[in-house]
Amino acid sequence: MNTIIDKIRSEFHREANAIKDLKDLEPLRVKFLGRKGLLSTSFDRISELPKEQRPLFGKALNELKKELENEYQNLIKQFKAKEEQKRKLDLTLPGRRPFIGGKHPLLIVADEIKDIFRSLGFSIEDGPEIENDFFNFEALNIPKTHPARDMQDTLYVTDDILLRTHTSPVQIRVMQRQKPPIQMIAPGRVYRRDTPDASHSPFFHQVEGLVVDEGITFADLKGIIQAFAHRMFGEDVKVRFRPSFFPFTEPSAEYDFSCVFCKGRGCRVCKNTGWMEISGAGMVHPNVFKAAGIDPETYTGYAFGMGIDRIAMIKYNINDIRIFFENDVRFLNQF
Amino acid sequence: MKVTYRWLKEFVDFSETPDELAELLTEAGLEVEEVTPLVQPFSGIIVGKVEQVQKHPNADKLSVCQVRTDKGTFQVICGAPNVKEGQFVPFAAVGAELPIGMKIKRAKIRGVESLGMICSKEELGLETHSEGIWAFDRELPLGKDVYELLEADQDWVFDIAVTPNRGDCLSVYGIAREVAALTGNKLKPLNSEVEESLETKIDEIVKIHIHDPEGCPRYAARVIRDVKISPSPDWMQRKLEAVGLRPINNIVDITNYVLVELGHPLHAFDLRQIEGSEIHVRSSEAGDRFVTLDDKERLLPENTVMICDAAKPVAIGGIMGGQNSEVSGQTKDVLLESAYFKPERIAMSSKKLGLSTDASQRFERGADPENVIRALNRAAALMAELAGAKIAKGICDVYPSPLKEKEIPFKADKINRLLGTRFSEELIKEKLTSIQLKVNEGKVIVPTFRHDLSIAEDLAEEVARLVNYSNLPAKDFTTIFYDMPQSDHEKRIQYLRTELLALGLQEIFCQSMVKYEEAEPFAESAPIRIKNPVSDDMACMRPSLFSGMLKAVSYNLNRNNRDLRFFEIGRIFTSFDRENIPTQPYAVAAVITGRRDLPNWNVPEEFVDFYDIKGYLETFLQKLFLDNYKIILYDNARYMAAGESVAVRIDDEIVGVCGRLNPEVCGIFDIERAVYGFELNVDQLQKYMIFDRQFQPIPKFPYSERDIAFLLDEDILAADVVEYVRKNGGSLLKSVEIFDVYQGENIPEGKRSLGLRLRYQSTERTLSDQEVDKYFQQIINKTTKHFSASLRK
Numbered sequence A: 001m002n003t004i005i006d007k008i009r010s011e012f013h014r015e016a017n018a019i020k021d022l023k024d025l026e027p028l029r030v031k032f033l034g035r036k037g038l039l040s041t042s043f044d045r046i047s048e049l050p051k052e053q054r055p056l057f058g059k060a061l062n063e064l065k066k067e068l069e070n071e072y073q074n075l076i077k078q079f080k081a082k083e084e085q086k087r088k089l090d091l092t093l094p095g096r097r098p099f100i101g102g103k104h105p106l107l108i109v110a111d112e113i114k115d116i117f118r119s120l121g122f123s124i125e126d127g128p129e130i131e132n133d134f135f136n137f138e139a140l141n142i143p144k145t146h147p148a149r150d151m152q153d154t155l156y157v158t159d160d161i162l163l164r165t166h167t168s169p170v171q172i173r174v175m176q177r178q179k180p181p182i183q184m185i186a187p188g189r190v191y192r193r194d195t196p197d198a199s200h201s202p203f204f205h206q207v208e209g210l211v212v213d214e215g216i217t218f219a220d221l222k223g224i225i226q227a228f229a230h231r232m233f234g235e236d237v238k239v240r241f242r243p244s245f246f247p248f249t250e251p252s253a254e255y256d257f258s259c260v261f262c263k264g265r266g267c268r269v270c271k272n273t274g275w276m277e278i279s280g281a282g283m284v285h286p287n288v289f290k291a292a293g294i295d296p297e298t299y300t301g302y303a304f305g306m307g308i309d310r311i312a313m314i315k316y317n318i319n320d321i322r323i324f325f326e327n328d329v330r331f332l333n334q335f
Numbered sequence B: 001m002k003v004t005y006r007w008l009k010e011f012v013d014f015s016e017t018p019d020e021l022a023e024l025l026t027e028a029g030l031e032v033e034e035v036t037p038l039v040q041p042f043s044g045i046i047v048g049k050v051e052q053v054q055k056h057p058n059a060d061k062l063s064v065c066q067v068r069t070d071k072g073t074f075q076v077i078c079g080a081p082n083v084k085e086g087q088f089v090p091f092a093a094v095g096a097e098l099p100i101g102m103k104i105k106r107a108k109i110r111g112v113e114s115l116g117m118i119c120s121k122e123e124l125g126l127e128t129h130s131e132g133i134w135a136f137d138r139e140l141p142l143g144k145d146v147y148e149l150l151e152a153d154q155d156w157v158f159d160i161a162v163t164p165n166r167g168d169c170l171s172v173y174g175i176a177r178e179v180a181a182l183t184g185n186k187l188k189p190l191n192s193e194v195e196e197s198l199e200t201k202i203d204e205i206v207k208i209h210i211h212d213p214e215g216c217p218r219y220a221a222r223v224i225r226d227v228k229i230s231p232s233p234d235w236m237q238r239k240l241e242a243v244g245l246r247p248i249n250n251i252v253d254i255t256n257y258v259l260v261e262l263g264h265p266l267h268a269f270d271l272r273q274i275e276g277s278e279i280h281v282r283s284s285e286a287g288d289r290f291v292t293l294d295d296k297e298r299l300l301p302e303n304t305v306m307i308c309d310a311a312k313p314v315a316i317g318g319i320m321g322g323q324n325s326e327v328s329g330q331t332k333d334v335l336l337e338s339a340y341f342k343p344e345r346i347a348m349s350s351k352k353l354g355l356s357t358d359a360s361q362r363f364e365r366g367a368d369p370e371n372v373i374r375a376l377n378r379a380a381a382l383m384a385e386l387a388g389a390k391i392a393k394g395i396c397d398v399y400p401s402p403l404k405e406k407e408i409p410f411k412a413d414k415i416n417r418l419l420g421t422r423f424s425e426e427l428i429k430e431k432l433t434s435i436q437l438k439v440n441e442g443k444v445i446v447p448t449f450r451h452d453l454s455i456a457e458d459l460a461e462e463v464a465r466l467v468n469y470s471n472l473p474a475k476d477f478t479t480i481f482y483d484m485p486q487s488d489h490e491k492r493i494q495y496l497r498t499e500l501l502a503l504g505l506q507e508i509f510c511q512s513m514v515k516y517e518e519a520e521p522f523a524e525s526a527p528i529r530i531k532n533p534v535s536d537d538m539a540c541m542r543p544s545l546f547s548g549m550l551k552a553v554s555y556n557l558n559r560n561n562r563d564l565r566f567f568e569i570g571r572i573f574t575s576f577d578r579e580n581i582p583t584q585p586y587a588v589a590a591v592i593t594g595r596r597d598l599p600n601w602n603v604p605e606e607f608v609d610f611y612d613i614k615g616y617l618e619t620f621l622q623k624l625f626l627d628n629y630k631i632i633l634y635d636n637a638r639y640m641a642a643g644e645s646v647a648v649r650i651d652d653e654i655v656g657v658c659g660r661l662n663p664e665v666c667g668i669f670d671i672e673r674a675v676y677g678f679e680l681n682v683d684q685l686q687k688y689m690i691f692d693r694q695f696q697p698i699p700k701f702p703y704s705e706r707d708i709a710f711l712l713d714e715d716i717l718a719a720d721v722v723e724y725v726r727k728n729g730g731s732l733l734k735s736v737e738i739f740d741v742y743q744g745e746n747i748p749e750g751k752r753s754l755g756l757r758l759r760y761q762s763t764e765r766t767l768s769d770q771e772v773d774k775y776f777q778q779i780i781n782k783t784t785k786h787f788s789a790s791l792r793k
């Protein structure tokens, strides 16, 4: 009787010692502790024993079962621990990376410009890219015979409908629907009949600014451009105004920022002048006010423009405007 | 406009250096783009004397010369026929470098040693072609640096960008007037004296009639006889060349010279070709044709000012002369025209003719009617001097109604109010008079050369630029008000961008002008064409963002950037009635192609498909605060692949499409891979986006889920089943998700298994299993019956 118990126990130990892997534990359980395992069949054979031996044998079997189950659980723990050690991560392997997007650099700069003007109290306006002759030219004091209207410069859809050559038509649209005071910018795409090269694109992006109220002067215009220059490129940037000509402003000005690369000392980028041409500005011409239905005797105002592409090129030191519209991911990923 | 420093000095005495002058002009609104010295500086060329000239023993055309300098005598082989003993010449010794970039080396020419070079003007960069060496016209100290000799005569060319309003500055004299005002010096008067050496009066020779005084307010002429056509003198040729004009002959050069000097275009006719010796100024009629002196027959725009003789037109007034009357080598007598044409008329004709000349540019921007006689006299005097001509008595000057000087009320306070300054009346007056405006009794009188000044604002600019813009005050920025709400449009666009960026898409910014072929497939009817496109590549406006985006995809694929996820927000250009500006709504679009995941060591390589783009679309739509959108089967967009595209419908409006781009359309862009995308019309979408939302409390009670798999005919659409279950599942059914779709082993042919997970939840209590089971069983029964489905075991 005891020999059977001992036999099962020693067989269990022998087989358990031979086990190398967690997955081999299950067959061990099935063989000894399973429903049709060695212990169960031994219980079944109790009836074969003489009556007086049966309780003792049963008790011994039960104790053995408890003992083996205990050992079996310990084995599982041991192997699981071993397995765990084996599966240790190689932390130097690269992680699974998700696709990630990003903003287009021109729109990053547009956002920055908009934020600056928004913080200065300007509203942001929008207008159509295909415009009427009236809004793009006539209302801006550029009559039919004006040299600026050369077929060379403007892209036409019909004789009277064209791709806007500047964002200035938005000025007129806003003034027509809103009484002063007005303080707005209008960013957007504009078109010119230019052959593409490193510094020209037949479409590019402008921000138009307009402020109209009683008592607005050229000194206000100089102030706002200075404020913008400082916020965009830093406090040490100087601004220079030069007389110029635009049919829709009088007096008109061209404004330059001191070169951000050489701090105005002169370098290749600024062609040794120390200045970077930015864009034009001026006091709104009375004829423009008249076309927009605003009384030029009561109100004065200033308007300015700036090229988003140009500012982005300065900011990121890019020397070919076309790279913005190629959308090469190797370029875009840098922003 | 090009002028030279010395030419300006003929009219104003100023002491500024070329660079200082350039800065002054630029700051006054005459932007000097470049200052270039006329003689490019060089060094190492010295004065030598030709001591001896002998024939080269082995070459007929070469001479062996001995040139003496301060450093000794050098033997030089020279090929110029004009080399002579006793000449003082520019000499380049061995080692010297010529301004044209040539280095002098010790050489053996046909067996005879040569130790330097006698230079021509061409070799020193002083003229474009020389016939022989340059021999100085006087004795000079040997060894003297030749550039130093020239430096005393050095001149600088100023290239000035004259703005279109400043027609008066398209001349040396006009710019000199500005220089005088800016430097505080006096402008010298022009010399326009003429010696009329013929007894014959002009009136006896020609008659002039203006039939179109609106187009030509003034027409004047002189008759010049016995001209001897020849090259003009050196000094004139050099000045013309310096400002970019090619010398032709003395008569043409004189008219050009006066054009540059005074800014007034003249025209010289061969008098013999003027039939009837009559000039008639009239306007053209529709269909008139004319051969200009460049040998081109041109169709004349109606209402072009034409200069005619008794029988035929002889010139397009103010634009270009005719071939039939131009001055030639045989010309003896010249009719010299000086006229004033109305700027608008010249601009109109020049534009319609596509013909822009030095003359038309001046008349277009406004010449000075008072210059008519000055220019005529100046040219006549030069012709007498340089072409040996004789000038008939008098001028034929037809000027029926002289143009008056404009008057502007003088209001110092208005100027100050505009500039934000406090200039005294005296200062303002002084500035205005410095540019030859007269201030009298509360009025400013504007001379006829300043067409651009007509209102007080114009005067403000004059004062400002003469004071210098840098000296005007700048006000610290203070915002005037403003309680301006941000536009909803701007807010929404930014919102869409943020959500797309959050989805991991890259923002791109594409061309809006595309090829016809790239636009056509996306256009509902025809794409909007540009009448005068930059090129065929940019002939149409994009009817869909896909037009530009597929170009960007193609560009990247060609450069082996293969995994792309792009989005763009921008205007598209749709319906157009040719009367009003086209509808140009904002659209938002995404395109994806390539691998589903970034390649990695433990990620299997799979490529994006329809369900990826649909997933992007669904996630995006979920974030847009839309109430009732539906994704429906849609095959109406021909640029989408058949059987692989859906649309987004809100109410009864289709607001966008989604799916695979039609492979044939991709082919137009040379894209062979599968590209998936969606595009939504933002203007339509905007109407349905409702940002004002009430917060919905998070349910307090737990949910119960039940799974069921239906065996259905494979043609039954998943969305229909889900929709049916959702509608008929009772109020406690919160959501229906598809967790499994299966066809294949164990599923009968023609059937499909669809696994649904139903979630039940109440806002008021915890649901009991029995209750959930009851509703669950009810919907299973209804669904099986409705779709003739069975349950998958």
Ligand SMILES: [Zn+2]
Pocket (backbone or CB within 6 Å): A259, A260, A261, A262, A263, A264, A265, A266, A267, A268, A269, A270, A271, A272, A274, A275
């Ligand atoms: Zn610089």
